[in-house]
Each structure stands twice: as C-alpha cells, then as structure tokens.
Amino acid sequence: MSQNLFGGTSWKDRPDTSTEMFSAFAVVRQLHEMLWYLVEAAERASTSELSEPVAQHRSAILHILDGDASEVLACDVERIRADVRRTLMDVSEEARGGYGASAEERHGLCPSADLVGRDLRSIRLCGADLRGAYLIAADLRQSDLAGVDLLGADLRDARLQGADLSDALFVTQLQVDAAQGDDTTLLPRVLSRPQHWCP
Numbered sequence: 800m801s802q803n804l805f806g807g808t809s810w811k812d813r814p815d816t817s818t819e820m821f822s823a824f825a826v827v828r829q830l831h832e833m834l835w836y837l838v839e840a841a842e843r844a845s846t847s848e849l850s851e852p853v854a855q856h857r858s859a860i861l862h863i864l865d866g867d868a869s870e871v872l873a874c875d876v877e878r879i880r881a882d883v884r885r886t887l888m889d890v891s892e893e894a895r896g897g898y899g900a901s902a903e904e905r906h907g908l909c910p911s912a913d914l915v916g917r918d919l920r921s922i923r924l925c926g927a928d929l930r931g932a933y934l935i936a937a938d939l940r941q942s943d944l945a946g947v948d949l950l951g952a953d954l955r956d957a958r959l960q961g962a963d964l965s966d967a968l969f970v971t972q973l974q975v976d977a978a979q980g981d982d983t984t985l986l987p988r989v990l991s992r993p994q995h996w997c998p
Contacts, residue, residue: 823868826876830860833883836950836969840890843968849893852886891928891948891968898926898946908932930969954978 837857844850863874906922910930918938926946934957941961950969959980964970965987972990980996
C-alpha cells in the first residue's frame with residue numbers, strides 16, 4: 800500500500816506520515832473486503848438490474864484505490880459500505896430465492912441470529928439468510944449450506960466436518976480459518992482448506 804499511495808515511502812522512513820498511512824490502510828482494507836464480496840456478487844447476478852450496480856460499485860472502488868492517499872482518506876467509506884451492502888442483499892435475495900427457504904424463520908434462522916452452540920444438523924438450511932449470525936461452536940456437520948448467506952457470520956469453532964459450503968454465499972477465508980472442519984468439508988473454489996483441519 801505504501802508503494803501505491805505513498806510513493807514507496809515507509810512510515811519508518813517518514814514517521815510524520817504514520818497517522819495518515821495507518822488511517823489510509825484501514826480504509827483500503829475495507830475497500831478490498833468490499834471488492835471480494837462484489838467479485839462473487841458479479842458471478843451470481845443473473846440480471847442486468849443486479850449486475851449493473853455491482854459493476855458500478857466495483858468501478859467506483861477501483862477508481863478510489865487507483866488514487867493517492869488523499870483520495871482514499873476523502874472517500875466516505877461508510878456510505879460506500881452501506882450502498883454495497885444493499886446491492887449484496889439484493890443479489891443474495893435472488894440467489895436464495897430458488898431454494899424455497901420460506902420456513903427458515905420458524906427455526907430462528909435469520910440475519911444476526913444467536914445460534915451459538917446450536918445443533919443445526921436436522922434443519923434444512925439451504926437458502927437461509929444467516930448474515931451476521933452468531934454460529935460460534937454451532938454443529939453444522941454434514942449440513943448442506945447451498946445458497947446460505949454467511950456474510951459476516953461468526954463461524955468461530957463451528958463444526959463443519961462433512962458440511963458442503965461449496966455454494967454458500969459470501970464466505971471468506973477468515974471465517975473458514977476460524978471454524979473446525981476436515982477433508983470431507985467442501986469449500987467454495989476460491990478458498991483454501993486450513994492446515995489445522997488436516998490430521
């Protein structure tokens with residue numbers, strides 16, 4: 800980042816830039832996180848009504864990242880995040896629509912749900928909206944998570960042995976790294992199996 804935004808200057812070489820550099824880094828990290836989600840959204844968006852805003856967000860974020868530190872720091876990252884979030888929710892809603900997950904609320908499967916330690920193996924999860932859900936130590940062994948929106952879900956110590964996350968929505972490497980799995984856990988193709996999963 801210092802190479803692109805600060806002409807290769809390190810905060811160690813120029814301590815007076817450290818505050819600006821660390822602030823810019825925090826913004827850049829958030830923008831890259833949004834880009835990660837938008838790449839997947841672009842693959843899943845099946846209509847121009849969805850794909851056009853996804854492309855616009857990606858283009859706007861890349862334009863900011865191509866600028867200098869002052870442009871990065873001047874951007875309203877909270878507004879950008881809110882706009883991207885709405886678009887991701889629209890893409891998620893369409894992607895999950897084909898799974899007929901209308902009964903999910905009966906089981907408490909909803910955004911930001913507290914599912915800490917819950918045994919979810921007997922519940923049909925396909926197409927559930929678990930954005931921001933607390934799935935800490937939840938038992939998801941052998942579960943089919945196709946079409947499940949896991950954006951921002953807390954998967955620390957979630958039991959994913961034998962689970963199929965290959966078509967789950969908006970899963971990140973950090974989430975997978977925090978969970979428990981094994982060589983039978985299926986992951987999205989862009990993610991790597993954590994080393995601690997392997998015996």
